[in-house]
Amino acid sequence: xxxxxxxxxxxxxxxLFDSRTQWAWVAVLAASLLAFPFVANEYWLYLACLxxxxxxxxxxxxxxxxxxxxxxxxxxxxxxxxxxxxxxxQIRYGTPMLLNLLAGGVVAMLAGVVVGVPSxxxxxLYLAIATIAAGVIAHFVFSHFADxxxxxxxxxxxxxxxxxxxLDSSFKLYWVIVPITALxxxxxxxxxxxxxxxxxxxxxxxxxxAEVLGIPLLRxxxxxxxxxxxxxxxxxxxxxxxFRAITPESFPLIMSIFFLAAVIVGGMGTMLGxxxxxxxxxxxxxxLKLIVGWLPLGDSAMLVLSPVRTIVFGLxxxxxxxFEPHGLAEVWRRIRRLxxxxxxxx
Amino acid sequence: MTMxxxxxxxxxxxxxxxxxxxxxxxxxxxxxxxxxxxDIVFGASMPMTGVFAFAGIAIDAGxxxxxxxxxxxxxxEGRKVKYVPEDTAYKVDQSMAAFKKITSxxxxxxxxxxxxxxxxxxxxxLERHGGILMTGASFAKEISNAQxxxxxxxxxxxxxEMVAILLQYIAKTKPGAKVALVYSDTEFGRDxxxxxxxxxxxxxxxxxxxxVTPPGSVDVSAEVIKLRRxxxxxxxxxxxxxxxxxxxxxxxxxxxxxxxxxxxFWTMDNSTVMRMGxxxxxxMGVMPYRYYYDTEGKSPMLxxxxxxxxxxxxxxxxxxxxxxxxxxxxxxxxxxxxxxxNGKNMKIALSSIRNFDTGGIIGVPLSIKGNSIPIGRVYxxxxxxxxxxxxxxxxxxxx
Numbered sequence: 001x002x003x004x005x006x007x008x009x010x011x012x013x014x015x016l017f018d019s020r021t022q023w024a025w026v027a028v029l030a031a032s033l034l035a036f037p038f039v040a041n042e043y044w045l046y047l048a049c050l051x052x053x054x055x056x057x058x059x060x061x062x063x064x065x066x067x068x069x070x071x072x073x074x075x076x077x078x079x080x081x082x083x084x085x086x087x088x089x090q091i092r093y094g095t096p097m098l099l100n101l102l103a104g105g106v107v108a109m110l111a112g113v114v115v116g117v118p119s120x121x122x123x124x125l126y127l128a129i130a131t132i133a134a135g136v137i138a139h140f141v142f143s144h145f146a147d148x149x150x151x152x153x154x155x156x157x158x159x160x161x162x163x164x165x166x167l168d169s170s171f172k173l174y175w176v177i178v179p180i181t182a183l184x185x186x187x188x189x190x191x192x193x194x195x196x197x198x199x200x201x202x203x204x205x206x207x208x209x210a211e212v213l214g215i216p217l218l219r220x221x222x223x224x225x226x227x228x229x230x231x232x233x234x235x236x237x238x239x240x241x242x243f244r245a246i247t248p249e250s251f252p253l254i255m256s257i258f259f260l261a262a263v264i265v266g267g268m269g270t271m272l273g274x275x276x277x278x279x280x281x282x283x284x285x286x287x288l289k290l291i292v293g294w295l296p297l298g299d300s301a302m303l304v305l306s307p308v309r310t311i312v313f314g315l316x317x318x319x320x321x322x323f324e325p326h327g328l329a330e331v332w333r334r335i336r337r338l339x340x341x342x343x344x345x346x
Numbered sequence: 347m348t349m350x351x352x353x354x355x356x357x358x359x360x361x362x363x364x365x366x367x368x369x370x371x372x373x374x375x376x377x378x379x380x381x382x383x384x385d386i387v388f389g390a391s392m393p394m395t396g397v398f399a400f401a402g403i404a405i406d407a408g409x410x411x412x413x414x415x416x417x418x419x420x421x422x423e424g425r426k427v428k429y430v431p432e433d434t435a436y437k438v439d440q441s442m443a444a445f446k447k448i449t450s451x452x453x454x455x456x457x458x459x460x461x462x463x464x465x466x467x468x469x470x471x472l473e474r475h476g477g478i479l480m481t482g483a484s485f486a487k488e489i490s491n492a493q494x495x496x497x498x499x500x501x502x503x504x505x506x507e508m509v510a511i512l513l514q515y516i517a518k519t520k521p522g523a524k525v526a527l528v529y530s531d532t533e534f535g536r537d538x539x540x541x542x543x544x545x546x547x548x549x550x551x552x553x554x555x556x557x558v559t560p561p562g563s564v565d566v567s568a569e570v571i572k573l574r575r576x577x578x579x580x581x582x583x584x585x586x587x588x589x590x591x592x593x594x595x596x597x598x599x600x601x602x603x604x605x606x607x608x609x610x611f612w613t614m615d616n617s618t619v620m621r622m623g624x625x626x627x628x629x630m631g632v633m634p635y636r637y638y639y640d641t642e643g644k645s646p647m648l649x650x651x652x653x654x655x656x657x658x659x660x661x662x663x664x665x666x667x668x669x670x671x672x673x674x675x676x677x678x679x680x681x682x683x684x685x686x687x688n689g690k691n692m693k694i695a696l697s698s699i700r701n702f703d704t705g706g707i708i709g710v711p712l713s714i715k716g717n718s719i720p721i722g723r724v725y726x727x728x729x730x731x732x733x734x735x736x737x738x739x740x741x742x743x744x745x
Binding site (some may be wrong): 041042043046047050143151152153154159168169170207243244245247249250286289303305306341 | 394395396403432433435439442443445447449450451463466467469470474488531533534536631691
């Protein structure tokens with residue numbers, strides 16, 4: 001049983017992983033991530049890449065909604081901007097993949113700052129509605145600037161090339177998507193060891209008090225939108241390289257709701273929450289598909305699956321919010337506490 | 347001591363996990379190789395739920411029925427065809443996931459795609475995979491480009507060809523007529539606009555107006571006013587399944603317009619048109635296939651279908667039936683010529699189809715040259731009989 005761990009410096013106190021056991025588990029995770037592509041088939045690799053992209057985007061949204069308290073339904077718009085930027089650069093200029101992703105992130109970031117301006121006047125539900133406008137405007141831009149964006153037909157993205165290797169399969173894309181996601185996650189986690197992160201949390205808890213304490217709301221709220229949409233832009237760029245075809249319909253409002261649900265179910269305000277929420281939202285439909293496939297329903301299995309999936313999905317989200325409002329991260333922490341405190345219970 | 351025990355347990359758990367996954371992967375890989383005397387696998391991304399469910403269920407039934415007829419009579423060169431569908435709710439990412447799942451668990455040679463978006467997204471995968479010939483529910487003009495989509499084809503005319511067939515009919519019936527195009531602001535809707543503009547000019551028809559409606563719009567009174575001002579002889583709707591066509595027709599008839607309204611394939615299902623209300627009597631449109639209840643002309647296949655399925659089957663059924671017919675025919679020709687079953691060989695075999703008798707599904711023998719089959723007939727709605735009846739001969743754009 002691990003009791004306390006005395007820290008002897010501020011740096012040690014703020015460390016992300018503070019014990020040898022934790023580091024050992026991180027090493028196990030890293031090893032399994034490295035080994036996974038060699039043992040998984042095409043379908044699982046596809047899911048893994050999709051989960052990684054969703055983790056990146058959910059982390060961005062968690063930063064904005066979970067840590068800064070600014071509810072946003074514009075995540076899909078920023079992803080779309082990132083995706084289209086990457087697609088246009090790749091098609092027209094053939095610039096390197098990482099540069100394109102960075103550019104996608106920056107374009108989304110600039111859009112995020114603009115969309116974030118209402119947050120200075122408007123809060124909560126009303127801000128959420130204001131951010132829906134981002135999605136509508138983005139959709140309009142994607143459909144009507146046809147010379148640049150291919151209009152309603154969208155764009156077909158040629159595969160990325162890194163160091164001469166053409167990334168045209170899930171196996172190859174895995175080696176780019178997962179490290180980038182890991183980097184984004186570590187960056188976000190470390191952000192909350194700095195002044196900026198603490199300012200975000202202060203704004204979430206009570207922004208008027210935060211202002212009184214000397215945190216300039218304008219700067220930090222817009223910074224939150226900027227960083228969050230940068231993450232969304234990079235995730236959107238990875239989305240473009242992964243799906244290789246993007247249209248204005250690829251980034252609907254329902255996608256923003258997906259990510260918001262992932263943040264809430266995973267646990268608002270925790271990095272672990274972003275990961276668990278994204279994994280949950282992406283994999284539960286697939287797991288349900290598997291389960292319904294096992295049931296002896298024969299021909300009508302396919303017809304039953306989709307409504308069952310929707311019902312179970314919605315039910316799980318509702319049950320989570322009733323029984324565990326802090327999300328999957330809290331469930332995880334409870335299980336951890338069980339191991340730490342055993343043989344005691346609390 | 348506790349620390350060491352815990353780290354030991356962690357290490358064991360990790361080793362066990364990492365050892366068991368290769369075993370699982372091996373089992374899955376074995377399944378993917380298929381058994382001896384292999385079944386030919388026909389995969390499908392089927393929109394069984396969602397906005398396209400009415401079509402998906404019908405297409406699924408059509409494919410299943412044709413494959414059962416085929417398997418009963420010996421299959422393809424002695425090999426049975428196994429149908430492996432997955433529901434996609436008409437969403438591209440779910441379609442991709444279904445494709446990846448089916449192709450990782452089976453050796454797939456034939457595939458049915460549910461949407462234009464999926465056909466485009468999966469095209470690079472198809473080229474990399476190399477072993478699949480694909481068709482689908484999409485009639486997008488882009489996919490009729492055989493260079494860009496070498497392993498795909500369409501079971502019918504593309505949307506531009508459908509509009510061209512309608513315009514040919516109009517030019518024959520009323521030369522120099524004024525034609526309007528009403529389309530939805532989606533990729534589906536915008537598909538034939540270019541063709542509309544060029545073909546009206548070529549056939550000596552006049553463009554009365556072009557009206558765009560936002561997708562999912564319910565109130566079309568402003569557009570009806572525009573249509574009324576243009577006063578066309580014919581108005582072609584494209585990019586819709588039903589709504590807002592009934593609103594257009596009812597409001598137009600209400601203000602006394604005598605325009606002849608027409609639609610394209612996905613609007614033409616019997617139940618869809620009959621539900622448009624009595625004002626839609628005389629509604630015309632282009633159909634690449636016969637209807638379930640058609641008895642004019644010799645259609646042995648239709649009679650077989652009517653015996654297998656006593657209740658009315660939607661137009662999607664014909665599309666799925668014919669898709670299965672053509673895909674398996676391409677596979678049969680490839681195997682009969684002694685070639686390996688891959689996308690390239692099957693496409694060559696498909697393009698060798700000349701004067702093929704579909705058993706009456708399409709009223710004339712068909713030949714496949716490019717990626718589409720530009721044959722169709724104009725049908726007219728007869729509300730007294732509650733049926734769509736033929737209003738023209740079979741129009742073949744390649745002749």
